[in-house]
Amino acid sequence: AMKCLIIVSLAVLAISAAAPAEKKYTTKYDNINVQDVLKNDRLFNNYFKCLMDKGACTPDAQELKGLIGDALQTKCSKCSEKQKQGVEIVMKHLIEKRPTQFAALEKKV
DSSP, X not given: OHHHHHHHHHSOOOOOOOOTTOSSOXXXXXTSOHXXXXXXXXXXXXXXXXXXXXXXXXXXXXXXXXXXXXXHHHTTTTSOHXXXXXXXXXXXXXXXXXXXXXXXXXXXX
């Protein structure tokens, strides 16, 4: 569940709120390259600060932030396959390269 939460928040897949009739989150931002965001400290840190309530949120980051609880509760059951694949990429990156930020996110949730 934590893995799903973090991907939803940090993979920057920018999942926006699903319409009530939909069973999946929107895929309109699935073309964002997760690797590019993880490699760009400025982008990564902007999303991280938003999620930690320590910085401004872009509209897509704000939507992401609003879906964290749902994604955690549903274990990413509304995520597309591409979004689920992003979970693995982001988790590996956070655990191996950003353990301090990973720990901070765990505590926040």
